Amino acid sequence: MNPRLSLLQPYPFEKLRRLMADITPVAGLKEIRLSIGEPQHATPVFIKTALSEGLSGLANYPSTAGMPALRQAIAAWIGRRYGISAPDAETEVLPVNGSREALFAFAQTIIDGGRPDALVACPNPFYQIYEGAALLAGAQPIFLNTLPGNGFNLDLQALSDAEWGRVQLLYVCTPGNPTGKVLSLDDWRELFALSDRHGFVIASDECYSEIYFDERQKPLGGLEAASKLGRDDYRRLVMFSSLSKRSNVPGMRSGFVAGDRSLIGKFLLYRTYHGSAMNPAIQTASIAAWNDEAHVIENRRLYREKFAQVTPIIAEQLDTKLPDAGFYLWARTSIADTEFARELLRQYNVSVLPGSYLARESDGINPGANFIRIALVADPAECLEGARRIAEFCRKL
Incomplete structure (x- = not known):
């Protein structure tokens, strides 16, 4: 048995299940689940149609x-979306079965397991796949706190030069999960400078990039x-994106990686x-999805309306x-996040995720x-309705 499996921590939702195991929600209130980031807007009909038409493959x-x-559709979308020259569809783009599996597998490609001191840096709080990928690739994860006092920016000063010299891979998430923070051009300039100085690869998780509030x-x-x-060669940089949030198709498991052609080539080999390989029918549906923006604009409108009503x-x-x-x-709580989540479920049948389950202790916090x-x-x-119940619960604390 791989001994590194014992290093893996339970997934946040397994922790949540255990936390709530003895809770009986109040009777008479419908359950409202605001804990898991699973898109629930309707999948566009034209994507379903394209999926069925691809079954012949x-x-x-x-x-x-x-x-x-598919590679050409993705490359063209990148060019349109970001206003840059489209990456080369043959050498700088690779379809993947959702960004989650690619984020994990990429570490297995990049990390030199023969170096016992190898580090993988990632934001804290973070997407737990980063940690698991690092551990199973033979590296040690090291965490960069993102705190409200610092505008939820990565604390790049937390690592010494010696530690940065041991980093082989840096995961960033922009827009961030859970903070929603988007890296600025100055942030990227600093990250690229660190990568040039120390030689590590940057894996940019951008699966939330198409959910924003101002067109x-x-x-x-x-x-x-x-x-x-x-840096048009994208040296030591690979981005990860997905159709799950953009097009409301999490069950399709369709995304891509794009960037440094030497890294893409090695990742393809792995x-x-x-x-x-991606299912041919999924590829056909993905081509249709990447080629259409109207449904994405409508998707953003729905989120924009919800945030406008709920946030205040x-x-x-x-x-x-x-x-x-x-x-x-x-959202910051006035009591322990786990107790807040338990009592909110008990009293108002609304589930949220405790923030401590998305982070690890680093620098003493x-x-x-x-x-x-x-x-x-x-x-x-x-x-x-969930927001109203949360507000009522908070007023009673």
Whole structure:
């Protein structure tokens, strides 16, 4: 048995299940789940149609590199979305079965397991896949706190030069989960300088990039930042994106990686052995999704309306505000986050995720402690009712 499996911690939702195991919610109130970030808006009909039309491809083994038409659709979307020259569809783009599996597998490609002192840096709070990927690749995760006093920026000063010299891979998440923080061009300039100095690879998780609130202010992406800073070769940078949130198709498991062609080539080699080719029908549906923006604009409108209604209600009672992007509210609690979540479920049948479950203790603190993550993924009426219940609960504390 791989001994590194014993290093893995329970997933946040397993911790939540255990936390709530003895809770019986009050009778008479419908359950409202604001704990898990699973998109619940309707999947566009044209994507379902394209999926069914792609079933004829099931008689053939799919290529790990994906259909040329899919890679071209992704490359063209990157060019349109970020206003840059489209990356080369043959060498700088690779379809993946959702960003989650790619974020994990990428570490297995990058990390030199022969170095016992190898580090993987990631934000804190963070997406737990980063930690698991590091541990199972033979590296040690090291955490960069993102705190409200610092505008939820990465604390890059937390690591010494010697520690940065041991970092082989840095995960960033922009827009961030759970804070919604978007990295600025100055942030990217600093990250690229560190990467140049120490030689580590940057994995930019951008799966929330298409959920934002002002059509005139799109979140900056990693490839876009690199292009603006004269790094058109995307050296030591790979971005990860997905259709799950953008197009409301989490069950399709469809995304892509794009960036440094040398890294993409090695990742393709790894995936060829890993058996990670995308289902042909999913590829056909993905082409249709990447080629259409109208449904994405409508999706953002729904989120914008929900946040406009819900944020003021919760902000009257908890320290929170509209995030830069994404579909979470990150709210500070007046009592322990776990106790807040338990009593909210018991008294009002609303589930939220304790922030401490999304973080690890670093520099003597857990930066998720006394925060909750509220996922506004349900329909507007349900989110609004959930917000009202949270506000009423807070008034009684």
